[in-house]
Amino acid sequence: MTDTDKAYAVIMAGGSGTRFWPLSRSDRPKQFLALGPDARSLLRATAERVWGLIPPERTFVVTSELLRDQVEKELPELPPAQILAEPVGRNTAPCIGWAATHVRRLAPDAVMTVLPADHHIGDTASYIETLRQGLEAATHGDYVTIGIRPTRAETGYGYIEVGSELDPGVFSARRFVEKPNRRRAEQFVASGRFLWNSGMFFFLASRILEAIEQHLPGLGEQLQRYDEAASTGDEAALVARTYGDLPAISIDHGIMEKVSPVSVVPGSFEWSDLGSWTSAWELSERDPDDNVLPEGGVSIDATGNYAWAPKGKTVALVGVADLVVVDSGDALLVIPRERAQDVREIVAALRARDTEEK
Amino acid sequence: MTDTDKAYAVIMAGGSGTRFWPLSRSDRPKQFLALGPDARSLLRATAERVWGLIPPERTFVVTSELLRDQVEKELPELPPAQILAEPVGRNTAPCIGWAATHVRRLAPDAVMTVLPADHHIGDTASYIETLRQGLEAATHGDYVTIGIRPTRAETGYGYIEVGSELDPGVFSARRFVEKPNRRRAEQFVASGRFLWNSGMFFFLASRILEAIEQHLPGLGEQLQRYDEAASTGDEAALVARTYGDLPAISIDHGIMEKVSPVSVVPGSFEWSDLGSWTSAWELSERDPDDNVLPEGGVSIDATGNYAWAPKGKTVALVGVADLVVVDSGDALLVIPRERAQDVREIVAALRARDTEEK
Numbered sequence: 053m054t055d056t057d058k059a060y061a062v063i064m065a066g067g068s069g070t071r072f073w074p075l076s077r078s079d080r081p082k083q084f085l086a087l088g089p090d091a092r093s094l095l096r097a098t099a100e101r102v103w104g105l106i107p108p109e110r111t112f113v114v115t116s117e118l119l120r121d122q123v124e125k126e127l128p129e130l131p132p133a134q135i136l137a138e139p140v141g142r143n144t145a146p147c148i149g150w151a152a153t154h155v156r157r158l159a160p161d162a163v164m165t166v167l168p169a170d171h172h173i174g175d176t177a178s179y180i181e182t183l184r185q186g187l188e189a190a191t192h193g194d195y196v197t198i199g200i201r202p203t204r205a206e207t208g209y210g211y212i213e214v215g216s217e218l219d220p221g222v223f224s225a226r227r228f229v230e231k232p233n234r235r236r237a238e239q240f241v242a243s244g245r246f247l248w249n250s251g252m253f254f255f256l257a258s259r260i261l262e263a264i265e266q267h268l269p270g271l272g273e274q275l276q277r278y279d280e281a282a283s284t285g286d287e288a289a290l291v292a293r294t295y296g297d298l299p300a301i302s303i304d305h306g307i308m309e310k311v312s313p314v315s316v317v318p319g320s321f322e323w324s325d326l327g328s329w330t331s332a333w334e335l336s337e338r339d340p341d342d343n344v345l346p347e348g349g350v351s352i353d354a355t356g357n358y359a360w361a362p363k364g365k366t367v368a369l370v371g372v373a374d375l376v377v378v379d380s381g382d383a384l385l386v387i388p389r390e391r392a393q394d395v396r397e398i399v400a401a402l403r404a405r406d407t408e409e410k
Numbered sequence: 411m412t413d414t415d416k417a418y419a420v421i422m423a424g425g426s427g428t429r430f431w432p433l434s435r436s437d438r439p440k441q442f443l444a445l446g447p448d449a450r451s452l453l454r455a456t457a458e459r460v461w462g463l464i465p466p467e468r469t470f471v472v473t474s475e476l477l478r479d480q481v482e483k484e485l486p487e488l489p490p491a492q493i494l495a496e497p498v499g500r501n502t503a504p505c506i507g508w509a510a511t512h513v514r515r516l517a518p519d520a521v522m523t524v525l526p527a528d529h530h531i532g533d534t535a536s537y538i539e540t541l542r543q544g545l546e547a548a549t550h551g552d553y554v555t556i557g558i559r560p561t562r563a564e565t566g567y568g569y570i571e572v573g574s575e576l577d578p579g580v581f582s583a584r585r586f587v588e589k590p591n592r593r594r595a596e597q598f599v600a601s602g603r604f605l606w607n608s609g610m611f612f613f614l615a616s617r618i619l620e621a622i623e624q625h626l627p628g629l630g631e632q633l634q635r636y637d638e639a640a641s642t643g644d645e646a647a648l649v650a651r652t653y654g655d656l657p658a659i660s661i662d663h664g665i666m667e668k669v670s671p672v673s674v675v676p677g678s679f680e681w682s683d684l685g686s687w688t689s690a691w692e693l694s695e696r697d698p699d700d701n702v703l704p705e706g707g708v709s710i711d712a713t714g715n716y717a718w719a720p721k722g723k724t725v726a727l728v729g730v731a732d733l734v735v736v737d738s739g740d741a742l743l744v745i746p747r748e749r750a751q752d753v754r755e756i757v758a759a760l761r762a763r764d765t766e767e768k
Contacts, residue, residue, distance in 0.1 A: 074724070350759050352752070361742055366432070368756045370745040372733070377744055384719055384737055386744060387728040394710070398726045401708050 059187050060162050060257070061102045061111040062151040065095050065123060065169035066141050068116070070399040071328050071392075074383035075360060083170040084122055087332045094326070095169040099127050102167060104180050112136060112154060113169070114147045139295045145306040146271055146298040148253070149264045150291075153279040156257040163190045164260075166253040166303075172335050174322025182319040189222045190254035194315040195263070195308060197225065197254075199247025200323045205237035208327050210249035210304075212316050225314040228304060247318055251325070253303065260307070267310045271299055329376040329392040333358035343369065358389065417545050418520050418615070419464045420509040423453050423473045423481060423527035424499050428757040429686050429750075432741030433718060441527040442480055445690045452684070453527040457485050460525060462538050470494060470512060471527070472505045497653045503664040504629055504656040506611070507622045508649075511637040514615040521548045522618075524611040524661075530693050532680025540677040547580045547673050548612035553621070553666060555583065555612075557605025557674040558681045563595035566685050568607035568662075570674050583674040586667055605676055609683070611661065618665070625668045629657055687734040687750040691716035701727065716747060 068081045076082045083095040090097065095113075102111065108129040113136070115123045120137040124130070136151060148166050155162045165183060173179050182198055189196045199212045210231055215224035228249060232240060240246035255263075265272035274294060281287040299306075308314055324331050333356075336344040342356045343349075346367055349359060354369040361367045361379040369377070376392050378385045387395065426439045434440045441453040448455065457469065466487040471494070473481045478495040482488070494509060506524050513520045523541060531537050540556055547554045557570045568589055573582035586607060590598060598604035613621075623630035632652060639645040657664075666672055682689050691714075694702040700714045701707075704725055707717060712727040719725045719737040727735070734750050736743045745753065 074726070350756060350763075352755055352759065359742075364740070366741040366760065368432070368741065368743045368745075368760075370743070370752055370756060371749045372744050372746065375730070375744065377742070379737065379742055382722070383724040383726065384717075384735070384742070385726045385728070386730050386733065386735055387726075388730065391729045394728055397710055398708060398728060401710065402724065402726075405708075 058159055058162050058191075059106050059110065060155045060159070060164040061106045062148065062155070062164055062166045063095070063098055063102070063111065063113045063169050064144065064147055064166065065098075065113050065115045066119065066138055066147065067168075067170055068141070069170075070396055072332075073395050073399050074380035074385050075378055077380075079118060080122075081119070081170075082326065084119075084126065087326055087335075088172045089336055093126055094171070095123070096126050097173075098167060098169045098171070099130075101173060101176050101179060102165070102183070103129075104176065105183055106165070112151050114138065114151050116141060139292050141300075142295065142298045143300040144303040145264065145268060145301045146275075146295070148303050149261065149268075149271060149275045150278060152257040152260050152264075153275050153282070156261060157279065157282065160258060162257045163187050164255065164257050165190075168251050168325075170326060171250075172322075172324040172326050172331070174335075176321075178321040179319065182317055182321065185221050185317045186252070186254040189219065189315050189317060190256060190259075193256060193259060194222075194313050195253070195255050195259070195311050196222075196315045196317060197308065198250045198252040198319045199225075199316040200250050200319050200321075202241045202246065202248050205234065205241045206248065207231055207234055207237050209325065211237075211240050211246045212249050214245050214247060214316055214318070218313075218315055222315050222317055225316040228309055247316060248323070249304070250319065250323060251304075253308070263307050263311050268299065268301065268306050271301075271306075274298060327393075329358060329378065329387075329395070330389050333376070333389060345369070356389065416517055416520050416549075417464050417468065418513045418517070418522040419460045419469045420506065420513070420522055420524045421453070421456055421460070421469065421471045421527050422502065422505055422524065423456075423471050424477065424496055424505065425526075425528055426474070426499070427528075428754055430690075431753050431757050432738035432743050433736055435738075437476060438480075439477070439528075440684065442477075442484065445684055445693075446530045447694055451484055452529070453481070454484050455531075456525060456527045456529070457488075459531060459534050459537060460523070460541070461487075462534065463541055464523070470509050472496065472509050474499060497650050500653065500656045500658040502661040503622065503626060503659045504633075504653070506661050507619065507626075507629060507633045508636060510615040510618050510622075511633050511640070514619060515637065515640065518616060520615045521545050522613065522615050523548075526609050526683075528684060529609075530680075530682040530684050530689070534679075536679040537677065540675055540679065543579050543675045544610070544612040547577065547675060548614060548617075551614060551617060552576075552580075552671050552673040553611070553613050553617070553669050554580075554673045554675060555666065556608045556610040556677045557583075558608050558677050558679075560599045560604065560606050563592065563599045564606065565589055565592055565595050567683065569595075569598050569604045570607050572603050572605060572674055572676070576671075576673055580673050580675055583672040586662060605674060606681070607662070608677065608681060609662075611666070621665050621669050626657065626659065626664050629659075629664075632656060685751075687716060687736065687745075687753070688747050690718075691734070691747060703727070714747065 112134045117137045186196045211229040213226040215226040281290045344358045346361045349367040351369045353371045356374040359367045359377040374389045470492045475495045544554045569587040571584040573584040639648045702716045704719045707725040709727045711729045714732040717725045717735040732747045
């Protein structure tokens with residue numbers, strides 16, 4: 053068994069996606085919304101889940117300056133010093149590296165898990181067990197990721213090809229594959245050798261920092277300066293001045309595809325990256341007509357719809373099918389469920405217009 | 411020419427329809443909404459139109475107690491004593507008869523026009539000319555109505571069969587016909603002898619009261635009591651106590667179908683009774699994709715939709731066609747345009763549920 057007293061959690065909560073417009077906005081992104089089947093925000097649900105294994109005292113959240121106050125409010129259990137606020141987002145490698153410097157200072161031999169704040173996870177007990185296996189594998193020095201057993205030929209996820217079994221429940225990761233087309237996705241699932249790339253990682257804090265120094269030396273040097281500045285109380289000013297100059301690169305491309313050994317722990321829990329309103333509909337509890345309606349909603353001859361509205365508002369759907377209807381209070385979206393990915397077009401159109409008007 | 415100094419207008423503004431739910435409510439019915447192509451409420455538009463011929467000093471509005479304050483606010487030009495508030499609606503015959511007692515007291519030889527407050531009229535000059543003709547015909551003692559030249563085989567309206575020409579532009583009305591089925595409506599329109607029943611009437615105040623005494627004697631007696639009580643200042647109390655006991659009957663069935671001579675003045679102006687959201691879409695200015703969107707709205711691959719939302723709210727429609735989307739602030743309706751008549755089902759379902767919950 054892993055000594056989870058040395059385990060730290062790093063929750064990445066800096067995202068600012070537009071796929072849940074009009075509910076998600078730059079100042080209230082997806083991780084602060086309750087898009088899953090329960091009433092908690094995705095961030096809160098992520099934290100409460102991981103706290104089943106790792107306490108708040110050993111949890112860090114990396115977010116943006118804009119969102120720091122909301123994170124504090126959402127997670128009052130968290131020591132405020134453990135909320136790291138990026139002046140600007142630079143993808144996951146700088147974010148994880150920066151958090152690792154904090155973790156390593158507190159515990160030089162710490163093992164850490166890095167978790168996105170905005171995913172849905174269905175079975176907490178199974179998830180916790182998978183986390184435990186991932187931490188255990190990382191304790192030995194591996195770079196570890198969780199791969200989700202695919203339940204369909206999803207083209208919206210990256211895949212990991214699994215190699216031989218290294219330890220019980222831990223496999224070598226042969227390669228990472230970008231989002232495939234339909235035909236390849238079907239082949240992957242049929243082969244039984246591919247898992248969905250969950251974006252959840254485990255490594256020794258010292259180990260990931262060594263890997264960054266080797267493969268992303270510019271980032272490595274800057275992180276070392278942050279670490280030194282932290283000892284003298286100058287970190288905040290240095291970060292504010294220089295974070296924007298860090299390379300914007302993902303941990304997948306920047307590190308995981310270059311290092312070895314990379315291990316993968318297959319997870320069998322229900323999982324979704326909640327990529328669009330369609331996933332929210334899929335994961336929510338639906339009525340016998342396959343509708344998701346806010347409390348007090350009414351439907352007549354309506355099927356397969358997803359509706360969201362502010363508390364207390366009466367939503368009535370008559371004779372419509374497979375629509376997404378989202379009322380955020382200041383904006384209203386109506387779009388077919390199968391086109392939910394196109395929400396970005398709306399955001400782009402609105403931004404273009406706002407720019408024109410200025 | 412008619413002496414329009416003796417002409418009075420009576421605007422019927424007591425309706426409480428549900429066909430424009432969720433925008434229309436019992437405390438804010440259709441006549442207070444701006445459903446036509448301009449920004450005025452239908453009531454305000456009705457009053458301003460008729461004031462082109464008959465001034466506010468000779469205009470009465472019959473409404474309900476619930477709506478009296480809103481009428482005063484909407485029509486500040488109107489002497490408050492000329493707002494007659496029914497304790498409860500009893501259809502058009504009591505409403506018109508009661509107003510006629512007030513008109514006759516002010517001017518025993520007055521001719522009056524009775525106009526619904528919640529219709530759309532497109533061409534004011536032509537409308538005013540038709541009103542003038544109607545008043546002229548009524549001055550001679552006829553019961554007069556306006557019939558609209560049909561532009562399509564509408565099954566949602568009643569029809570009037572036209573007989574011989576009595577005076578230039580004034581015809582005898584041979585019969586009133588209830589809403590026909592599609593085949594009959596097509597025959598009516600093809601024959602050239604049928605007009606839409608507009609619900610607008612003209613008669614001498616004394617004449618309509620005589621007709622009520624003859625054909626609806628119970629109502630006639632009660633109206634006479636109101637008239638007498640008015641002279642002694644006791645009308646309000648008497649009305650409050652007895653109005654609910656008046657027979658609920660329309661002027662069409664109760665009087666117009668029984669009296670003679672009934673004349674009809676054909677009107678050629680654009681007219682709609684605004685019976686549903688579909689009519690609102692038809693009458694509104696539409697964009698090149700046939701959408702009606704509130705200011706600031708966005709549409710992508712969307713056609714033939716009607717959207718309404720509170721001022722300042724951004725409405726985005728993507729990939730949807732022929733929908734009615736109405737956001738009243740506290741409720742949201744999505745329904746295909748061709749099913750807009752079914753809005754009543756929603757209201758019934760909500761009322762049933764509210765009753766259950768009590």
